[in-house]
Amino acid sequence: MDAHIETRIEIIRQHLIDPEICIRCNTCEETCPIDAITHDGANYVVNAEVCNGCMACVPPCPTGAIDNWRNVLRSEAYSVDDQFGWEALPAQNEAVSTPVEVPAQDDEALVASDTVRGSTVAPWSAARPYVQLYTHKAPALATVVGNYRLTDAAAPSDIHHIVLDFGALPFPVLEGQSIGVLPPGTSADGRAHHVRQYSIASPRDGERPGYNNLSLTVKRVQREGDNGNGNGNGNGNGNGNGNGNGVCSNYLCDLQKGDVVTVIGPFGNTFLMPNHPDSHLLMICTGTGSAPMRAMTEYRRRRRATGETGKLMLFFGARTRGELPYFGPLMSLPKDFIDTNLAFSRTPGEAKRYVQDAMRERADDVAQLLGDGNTHVYVCGLRGMEDGVMQALESIARSHSLDWPALWERLRREGRLHLETY
Numbered sequence: 001m002d003a004h005i006e007t008r009i010e011i012i013r014q015h016l017i018d019p020e021i022c023i024r025c026n027t028c029e030e031t032c033p034i035d036a037i038t039h040d041g042a043n044y045v046v047n048a049e050v051c052n053g054c055m056a057c058v059p060p061c062p063t064g065a066i067d068n069w070r071n072v073l074r075s076e077a078y079s080v081d082d083q084f085g086w087e088a089l090p091a092q093n094e095a096v097s098t099p100v101e102v103p104a105q106d107d108e109a110l111v112a113s114d115t116v117r118g119s120t121v122a123p124w125s126a127a128r129p130y131v132q133l134y135t136h137k138a139p140a141l142a143t144v145v146g147n148y149r150l151t152d153a154a155a156p157s158d159i160h161h162i163v164l165d166f167g168a169l170p171f172p173v174l175e176g177q178s179i180g181v182l183p184p185g186t187s188a189d190g191r192a193h194h195v196r197q198y199s200i201a202s203p204r205d206g207e208r209p210g211y212n213n214l215s216l217t218v219k220r221v222q223r224e225g226d227n228g229n230g231n232g233n234g235n236g237n238g239n240g241n242g243n244g245n246g247v248c249s250n251y252l253c254d255l256q257k258g259d260v261v262t263v264i265g266p267f268g269n270t271f272l273m274p275n276h277p278d279s280h281l282l283m284i285c286t287g288t289g290s291a292p293m294r295a296m297t298e299y300r301r302r303r304r305a306t307g308e309t310g311k312l313m314l315f316f317g318a319r320t321r322g323e324l325p326y327f328g329p330l331m332s333l334p335k336d337f338i339d340t341n342l343a344f345s346r347t348p349g350e351a352k353r354y355v356q357d358a359m360r361e362r363a364d365d366v367a368q369l370l371g372d373g374n375t376h377v378y379v380c381g382l383r384g385m386e387d388g389v390m391q392a393l394e395s396i397a398r399s400h401s402l403d404w405p406a407l408w409e410r411l412r413r414e415g416r417l418h419l420e421t422y
């Protein structure tokens, strides 16, 4: 056999996940159509014996950690156990860096990527985002300039508005992007805590216009029973702080003014707002999922005087009024600027109401927006809400004679349906 051909066959392009950037959100494992991705208490990894390079997992990854490749001899491919032990990706072995063909998407993969519900592209008029300007190796340092509780003192959920200032360090962001926070300390196995991701709650020109700062909306994650609301992402990554309380959210919520936070990012190049003035925003969120909606709404509010005509419609769910972040400021926004619909699930004496119930009540107006090619839909918050919201969109569309499968496909293709649930 020709030796040249033999060498080519033995080199594979191995798919790897960067443990330094991965936020362990489980999206890749859920997306993989052939169960090639798995995780242990430390890392998410790809099994080279199963992965066919279909790329279905790549677009949904919120950080880009998934998009890493190394040329390796097939016989020396990194095993799952090798990858579980990594704290950083290995360098490319230049001796086997011969380019190999990227596997073509097979039919199964195409079907799988169709199962990604939301858009994997940005709205056509979105500004170009900067991503991953700061990494583990060269993170940014930000100073806490504000940290206050958003939820009522008596409310079980403790949600904070935290303002971080980058001083002279450039940290350009767009509404809908997120940052990674590196909490100090190590987990039980002695490894540095992994990065956690938080949506940016302020517009591109700063929490305070013209300042180099941004804000976050952070919910303190506590052990089930401490406040009756353990709300972790449930992926069992075992990187907690040993007492069951969330590592990073407690660190952030306890920060004092003047404290310095290690930040990486920004992340996100699809969940972005349109910039053409007559574009409409249909925003659906629960809890801290309000962060990107606040950023987009505030950006539009600041630009209102420029005569932008696009509509803003918001559906926002929380347990009670006292647990809804930004209740006061939201209620003071003019009704002709934003159409706000709140859904409370645990108000004593009232029936449980979710965002999807509120959407159905406003079906005519939602349908009108859905039928408009300038409408962009954003869904952010509890992972569990995604099914209910998608079902509500579908039933509203169908009951208003909109061809839902075609509309859904168009929304996705045109970067007009963005889902970020965690």
Ligand code: FAD
Pocket (backbone or CB within 6 Å): 023, 025, 062, 178, 196, 197, 198, 199, 200, 217, 218, 219, 220, 221, 222, 223, 224, 230, 231, 232, 233, 234, 238, 239, 240, 241, 242, 243, 244, 245, 246, 247, 248, 249, 250, 288, 289, 291, 420, 421, 422
């Ligand atoms: P972790 O320490 O990671 O714990 C997670 C879960 O495990 C918790 O339920 C915790 O109780 C449990 N646990 C921890 N240790 C143990 C143990 N020893 N035994 C048993 N159970 C344990 N969050 C926000 O608040 N605001 C945002 O804007 C926001 N945006 C996000 C955007 C994206 C795209 C994603 C993916 C996530 C976002 N999150 C946001 C979630 C955030 O990244 C964190 O997942 C969240 O703050 C919890 O992190 P933690 O370090 O506090 O909890």
Ligand code: A2P
Pocket (backbone or CB within 6 Å): 157, 229, 231, 286, 287, 288, 317, 318, 319, 320, 323, 343, 344, 345, 346, 354, 355, 356, 382, 384, 385, 386, 388
């Ligand atoms: P619930 O009272 O059933 O927990 P949280 O406070 O946990 O962040 O949740 C925010 C809001 O989202 C709460 O009102 C919660 O209601 C609601 N919620 C929970 N599950 C769903 C779901 N599947 N669809 C829509 N909303 C939900």
